[in-house]
Structure formats: C-alpha cells, structure tokens
Amino acid sequence: MRTSHLLEQLMEALRCLPGVGPKSAQRMAFSLLQRNRQGGLQLADALSKAMTEIGHCRDCRTFTEEEVCAICSNPRRQESGEICVVETPADIVAVEATGQFSGRYFVLMGHLSPLDGIGPSDIGLDTLEFRLQNEQISELILATNPTVEGEATAHYIAELCSEYSIPASRIAHGVPVGGELELVDGTTLSHSLAGRQKLY
Amino acid sequence: MRTSHLLEQLMEALRCLPGVGPKSAQRMAFSLLQRNRQGGLQLADALSKAMTEIGHCRDCRTFTEEEVCAICSNPRRQESGEICVVETPADIVAVEATGQFSGRYFVLMGHLSPLDGIGPSDIGLDTLEFRLQNEQISELILATNPTVEGEATAHYIAELCSEYSIPASRIAHGVPVGGELELVDGTTLSHSLAGRQKLY
Numbered sequence: 001m002r003t004s005h006l007l008e009q010l011m012e013a014l015r016c017l018p019g020v021g022p023k024s025a026q027r028m029a030f031s032l033l034q035r036n037r038q039g040g041l042q043l044a045d046a047l048s049k050a051m052t053e054i055g056h057c058r059d060c061r062t063f064t065e066e067e068v069c070a071i072c073s074n075p076r077r078q079e080s081g082e083i084c085v086v087e088t089p090a091d092i093v094a095v096e097a098t099g100q101f102s103g104r105y106f107v108l109m110g111h112l113s114p115l116d117g118i119g120p121s122d123i124g125l126d127t128l129e130f131r132l133q134n135e136q137i138s139e140l141i142l143a144t145n146p147t148v149e150g151e152a153t154a155h156y157i158a159e160l161c162s163e164y165s166i167p168a169s170r171i172a173h174g175v176p177v178g179g180e181l182e183l184v185d186g187t188t189l190s191h192s193l194a195g196r197q198k199l200y
Numbered sequence: 201m202r203t204s205h206l207l208e209q210l211m212e213a214l215r216c217l218p219g220v221g222p223k224s225a226q227r228m229a230f231s232l233l234q235r236n237r238q239g240g241l242q243l244a245d246a247l248s249k250a251m252t253e254i255g256h257c258r259d260c261r262t263f264t265e266e267e268v269c270a271i272c273s274n275p276r277r278q279e280s281g282e283i284c285v286v287e288t289p290a291d292i293v294a295v296e297a298t299g300q301f302s303g304r305y306f307v308l309m310g311h312l313s314p315l316d317g318i319g320p321s322d323i324g325l326d327t328l329e330f331r332l333q334n335e336q337i338s339e340l341i342l343a344t345n346p347t348v349e350g351e352a353t354a355h356y357i358a359e360l361c362s363e364y365s366i367p368a369s370r371i372a373h374g375v376p377v378g379g380e381l382e383l384v385d386g387t388t389l390s391h392s393l394a395g396r397q398k399l400y
Contacts, residue, residue, distance in 0.1 A: 003262050003269035003292065006250045013246035016239030018231045019224065029250070030290050031218045033263055034309070037251045039216030044247035046213035047232075050206045051240040054233060062203050063233055069203040090230050092203065109234070 007033075059131070061107045061124050062089045077104050081138030083131070085157060087111055087145055095143065103141075106131070111149040112156055123153070125160065132164045140168045207233075259331070261307045261324050262289045277304050281338030283331070285357060287311055287345055295343065303341075306331070311349040312356055323353070325360065332364045340368045 002008050007029060014025040032040040056062065057069035064070070071077055071092075082103030086092055092105050108123040120126070131137070140161050144150035154170055161168035174192035175184050184192070202208050207229060214225040232240040256262065257269035264270070271277055271292075282303030286292055292305050308323040320326070331337070340361050344350035354370055361368035374392035375384050384392075 003257065003271055003289070004254055004264040004266075006246070006254055006265050007263055010246045010250040013239070013243040016232070016236050016243055017228045019227070024219065026290060026293065027219075028217045030263075030288065032216070032247075032251065033254060034288070036216050039213070040247050040251040043213040043216055044244045044251065046206070046210045047240050047244035047247070050210040050229070051232065051237045051244065054204055054206055057203065063207055063230075064204045065206050066204075071203055088230065088234070089203070090226060093226065 056109075057107075059127075060105045061109060061127065062092055062105060072104055077102060081136050082141060083137055083139075084141045084143050085128070085154075086143050087150065087153075091143065101141075108144070108153065111144060111147075111153040113149050120156070125157070128157070129160060132161065132166055137166050140166055142168060142170045146173050256309075257307075259327075260305045261309060261327065262292055262305065272304055277302060281336050282341060283337055283339075284341045284343050285328070285354075286343050287350065287353075291343065301341075308344070308353065311344060311347075311353040313349050320356070325357070328357070329360060332361065332366055337366050340366055342368060342370045346373050 010029045011022070011025040014020055014028050015022070020028070053065045054063050055065065057064045057072055058067050059072040060069060062069050062071075066073075080103045082101070083106050084095060084101055084103060085106045085108065086095065087108050087110060089107055089109075092107065095101050095105075106124075106128055108125075110118055110123050112118060112120065112123060132140075140157070142154040142157055144154045158168040158170075172195055173188065174195055175181060175188065181189070210229045211222070211225040214220055214228050215222070220228070253265045254263050255265065257264045257272055258267050259272040260269060262269055262271075266273075280303045282301070283306050284295060284301055284303060285306045285308065286295065287308050287310060289307055289309075292307065295301050295305075306324075306328055308325075310318060310323050312318060312320065312323060332340075340357070342354040342357055344354045358368040358370075372395055373388065374395055375381060375388065381389070
C-alpha cells in the first residue's frame, strides 16, 4: 500500500526518462521531495517550456526555439560554405566539442530505413536538396553513423550532391586514437587499411 | 556553441536528479524532445504537483498530500498496535514489499546525529513521544539502518519506550539469506552469532 497518489504518479512519470526504471524513479522522487523541492520545481518549469517551445531550425532541422538556430544564423559559420550532415542533434554537440569544424550543419533526425518506412522526405532530404540548389556550398561532409543504415544514407546523399556538382566527403573510419590494433574488430581494421593515407 | 537556450536550461535542470551527470542529462533531454514530448509534459505536471502539494503525514511523518496517510488512516492497520520506526519513506516501501508487517509506521526522516546538529526534535521524536503517551501501542519495532547513527537512534528510542513501559524490539542483524558465510564481513557475523536463536 502506497501512502501518496501524487508520489506514485511522479514515480510513474519519471520512467519516461531513458535508463530510469522503477528503483531509480523511486530514488529520484524521494530525493527531490526530501532535499531539493526547489530544483524539482525548476525542472518542471524547464521541461514544460522545452517540450512546448522547442521546434526545429528552418535551415538545419536541429532543436531550437528560434526560427533559425544560433549556428545557422551566425554569418561566420557561413564563410567556409561547408555543411556537415549528421543523424541527430547530439551529434552536433559531439562535432562542436572537437573545435575542428566551423561550417554549418544539417540534421537528418534519423537515417534512411526502407524496412521501417523511413524514406528521403522523412529525414528532410527535400530541405537539403533545396539548400544544395540555392546556397553556395563548397563541400558536404557526411558524418552519419558508421552503421549499415548510416552508410546507405551517406551514399544516397552523395548521389544527390553529384547531381548538383557539389563535392561530398565521408568522415574517416579506422582505428580509434589510443586504441590497440589487436583489440580492433576486423571490419574497422579493413576500413583502416583501405583508407590509408600517404605519408611521403 | 549550443543551438537552444531552453535546451541548455533543461539539461542543467535535469542534473538535480540523483545520479544524473552532464552526459545523461543530454541523453534524457534529446530523448524526450525526439520521441516523447507528451511524456515530458506529463512529467513536468507530476513534478510541479508533487513538489507543491506533498507534505508529511500528521501521525507517521511520511510523504502524503493528505493530512493523514493511507496507512495511518486504515483501521485494519491499527488493530495489531504495532509501530515500525524507519529512517525514510523509502524504507516503508521496502518493509511493505515483504508483506510481513500489518501495523503502522513512524518515519524519522533521518537519524540522530549530534555532530551535524540533528537532535531528537529534528527527527520527530516529540511527535513519537506524544503517540507513545496517547495511543494503545503493543510494540515498537525499531527498523533504523544498521549504521552507527541508526543504532544510536534505536537505543535512544528504546529508552523512550521504557519510560512509558512500551515493549521495543530491534530488527535482526545477521547473514543475509542466500549469502555465503565466507563472504560476510566480521561485524555482521558477530551480530549473527550473538543473535542466534534456539532451534529445540
């Protein structure tokens, strides 16, 4: 027998978070009630604002509450004319963290998956094609995941680029830096050999 | 450079949950935005209701939005006259899960800790003393944690009981069921030996 209906509702609602099961939900609910009600209220406020106000950037389709996101609207990011195509907004965070890319992005919000009924227009390729036609793009860097679907999506987009004579490139697959050769799987090592670069 | 201010606020707010660091917060925020906005809104609603409306039960001090919680107000739970004293509301859930206890509870919301300035009135012992004086209590079962502070708290409450001639008992400490003797620590094994029970 539980002592509070609202507490049960809270525990149930917390389970919509990824990786949170019944035990973690209970721990979270009790922790907020006992030690941090103010933080709980702030979280409620941030959640409802984010869920209702955050939409997608008109140009790159990433999450933003503006019409055009901060990266797309920054004139400095338009100079190089490079566009990096990624699968999710989280991938933008990862690429930004390297500090090596100063162009703009395009977020597919998924990958081509005909078996699941996800076709080109579902991952915004009509929007991308419009940009290919109307923008000065120097290079399209395809940074989709190195999975079967990610590769297929990358090749599909590369063909789209060839129609508009825009250079397309794929990020390198190979042995991770700091990794050990004997621990790397065979497919990665094959990619690593095939993609070898001349030193002199 | 982040693309959304509200998204950053949400990630920051999610970190008030126990065990959620920057990476998990990012994963949770993106997961809700991409796949479950409805769930996110429900969570916001459940959080704000719980944080503002849940208080403490007048009798047992557990979390509830009513004046008296469902367990305390249930006449069947008053029959045995037993009261189980626990440190947190989560301990009630654990004891209820055993299905072995049909009495009522008293939640200390902590334990005696003179070094941290936590005295008897901070853990509601004045309320408990009032109940010892005014209710028909057949036994007080002390189920505080088997820590130094938990033991001290149990002994303090046991002395309080002796003043009102109410029987007090302490839950057994010993080898956990399914555990192996050689893997159990020395203190637990000592308790287990000292608390041995006659078989015939």
